[in-house]
Amino acid sequence: MSSLSLQRHPMAATTRAVQLLSAHRLVVKIGSALLVDEETGKIRSAWLETLIADIVRLFERGQQVIIVTSGAVALGSGQFDGLGRPLRIEEKQTAAAIGQVRLMLAYEQSLKRHGFAVGQMLLTSEDLQNQHRRLNSWSTLQQLLKIGAVPIINENDTIATTEICFGDNDQLAARVALMVNADVLILLSNVDGLFTEDPHDNPLARLVTEVRCITPEIEAMAGHSHARHSSGGMVTKLMAARIAMDAGCGMLIARGNEAYPLAAIENGAPSTSFVPLAKDRATREEH
Ligand SMILES: Nc1ncnc2c1ncn2[C@@H]1O[C@H](COP(=O)(O)OP(=O)(O)O)[C@@H](O)[C@H]1O
Numbered sequence: 001m002s003s004l005s006l007q008r009h010p011m012a013a014t015t016r017a018v019q020l021l022s023a024h025r026l027v028v029k030i031g032s033a034l035l036v037d038e039e040t041g042k043i044r045s046a047w048l049e050t051l052i053a054d055i056v057r058l059f060e061r062g063q064q065v066i067i068v069t070s071g072a073v074a075l076g077s078g079q080f081d082g083l084g085r086p087l088r089i090e091e092k093q094t095a096a097a098i099g100q101v102r103l104m105l106a107y108e109q110s111l112k113r114h115g116f117a118v119g120q121m122l123l124t125s126e127d128l129q130n131q132h133r134r135l136n137s138w139s140t141l142q143q144l145l146k147i148g149a150v151p152i153i154n155e156n157d158t159i160a161t162t163e164i165c166f167g168d169n170d171q172l173a174a175r176v177a178l179m180v181n182a183d184v185l186i187l188l189s190n191v192d193g194l195f196t197e198d199p200h201d202n203p204l205a206r207l208v209t210e211v212r213c214i215t216p217e218i219e220a221m222a223g224h225s226h227a228r229h230s231s232g233g234m235v236t237k238l239m240a241a242r243i244a245m246d247a248g249c250g251m252l253i254a255r256g257n258e259a260y261p262l263a264a265i266e267n268g269a270p271s272t273s274f275v276p277l278a279k280d281r282a283t284r285e286e287h
């Protein structure tokens with residue numbers, strides 16, 4: 001059987017809808033480009049309201065959603081306007097320190113309107129690879145879910161460095177999905193999914209609807225990001241997919257720009273599905 005599928009057929013969309021509807025625990029990662037208007041550097045609050053409405057709907061039907069969000073650097077980088085060059089790492093970290101406050105305020109205000117509290121967790125990939133720190137994080141996260149608060153995770157940008165993958169919330173989200181034993185990881189981005197080439201470079205590129213194995217052919221499709229404040233492009237999304245698939249967790253990449261992005265998936269919007277290696281959930285790491 002081929003490791004990838006390029007055809008679009010109604011069954012694929014139905015399978016994704018079922019995957020989302022039947023998941024008990026979901027990790028949803030939101031990229032900077034969705035949250036922050038590149039022109040103004042401000043939160044896209046009208047869009048955020050629709051995402052939160054989607055998430056609240058999932059909680060109300062008994063599902064658990066853990067949010068992994070980017071956007072801190074984009075929201076804080078206005079402090080460095082006028083430099084005329086890309087920000088250095090310590091400037092990005094400073095921007096993140098300022099932007100993280102704005103980011104959480106926006107989530108808090110929106111979720112509060114629906115009666116939900118928010119719990120902020122700032123983590124690094126390194127934290128999640130260390131058993132002791134991972135167990136502490138998992139314990140906090142479980143408590144948040146238990147009391148009905150929505151866990152919102154971002155990378156701890158002010159302490160992360162290039163060596164520990166500064167600016168890679170895709171892989172962080174995959175490690176969070178493992179930690180919480182998620183049924184599905186959804187990466188909401190500004191494209192429908194993985195294309196045969198970057199669709200911004202080649203409008204004729206075709207959407208890959210399903211990936212069963214990350215082969216060199218698949219890896220060769222993935223390019224970097226063009227967006228000002230996004231970081232990894234498809235390269236880090238494939239790294240995340242590898243982590244998730246190996247652990248038996250399904251992953252979707254879908255477009256999130258439009259209103260109600262999770263409802264769109266349920267209604268059959270296009271996406272790329274990364275099929276996990278068949279693994280009994282019981283064999284996945286239990287905490
Ligand atoms: N093969 C590909 N298929 C789809 N997008 C690609 C591909 N290669 C590179 N990209 C780029 O990856 C971008 C999405 O990644 P990124 O900008 O990091 O978003 P996010 O902020 O959601 O993490 C797309 O906008 C696109 O320009």
Ligand SMILES: N[C@@H](CCC(=O)OP(=O)(O)O)C(=O)O
Binds near residue numbers: 166
């Ligand atoms: N932690 C950073 C985001 C890094 C990142 O992975 O960005 P993105 O490629 O937009 O998901 C921030 O909050 O700005």
